[in-house]
Amino acid sequence: MSSRARSLSFVATVAGLGYFILFASAQIIADWISGSVPFYDYIHIPFIILFGLSIVATWARPKAGYFMGLISGVAGIAVLSPFTFVKGVSSPANFGLFFYVITIFPMMLAAVLYSLMAYLDLRNPNRSISSNRLYLRRLIIILILGFIIGGVTVGSFAAGTENQLLSSLSSRADITIPRGATVQGNTAYSPGNFTVKAGQAVTWVNKDTTVHTVTSSSGLFDSGNLNPGQTWSHDFTQSGVYKYYCTLHAWMKGNVTVTP
Numbered sequence: 001m002s003s004r005a006r007s008l009s010f011v012a013t014v015a016g017l018g019y020f021i022l023f024a025s026a027q028i029i030a031d032w033i034s035g036s037v038p039f040y041d042y043i044h045i046p047f048i049i050l051f052g053l054s055i056v057a058t059w060a061r062p063k064a065g066y067f068m069g070l071i072s073g074v075a076g077i078a079v080l081s082p083f084t085f086v087k088g089v090s091s092p093a094n095f096g097l098f099f100y101v102i103t104i105f106p107m108m109l110a111a112v113l114y115s116l117m118a119y120l121d122l123r124n125p126n127r128s129i130s131s132n133r134l135y136l137r138r139l140i141i142i143l144i145l146g147f148i149i150g151g152v153t154v155g156s157f158a159a160g161t162e163n164q165l166l167s168s169l170s171s172r173a174d175i176t177i178p179r180g181a182t183v184q185g186n187t188a189y190s191p192g193n194f195t196v197k198a199g200q201a202v203t204w205v206n207k208d209t210t211v212h213t214v215t216s217s218s219g220l221f222d223s224g225n226l227n228p229g230q231t232w233s234h235d236f237t238q239s240g241v242y243k244y245y246c247t248l249h250a251w252m253k254g255n256v257t258v259t260p
């Protein structure tokens, strides 16, 4: 196997897996310092270990190392993408998550592709690599880097637009789900207690960058998923205090008080 092809595979594998290790570790440390470690941080830990071992193995025993990099990279994409990919890409205004998704998945994909190519080369060391295939390998890395740069650029513009749209949304709504409502301790519904006369409708608007619901604690009403920017109304006909919460973030709670 040509040393040029091999060094390219080595760099792509170490950079792809190493980037995830750095990003995910920094996230865990930041969350740990801020006092609450969400469940998806724990999902990252086995992959941090697996990717780290793959990098060491790639250095020490390339054939086994690239095979391990290939398998752990595929497992990483398969397990992590359902949690984050759709959510991250659908809301660029949630920039941390968007940046994570648009950089980590292409980098992992690069590590998988180059590990596969290096592994196949090492299994068949006598076969020489044509200059066309070397060229193709460089092209793949350029395409992946181009995708990341393009994605981050487009995402930054989209984030600006989404922020503008969310902040200019109608003030006709009675209750706002503000930006950052998912974070425990932040305002979930504003105002948290809203008073209305019986027979009137109450309107909620989701100005956050993620999906929320307005769901009665006693099963009387349910908005279903409210996407960023979406509004929802409910008519209150009988007086009383109506507690509601968000099914996706159970700590988000509010009240509607209906007077006769």
Ligand SMILES: [Cu+2]
Pocket: 182, 211, 212, 213, 246, 247, 248, 249, 252
């Ligand atoms: Cu919610």
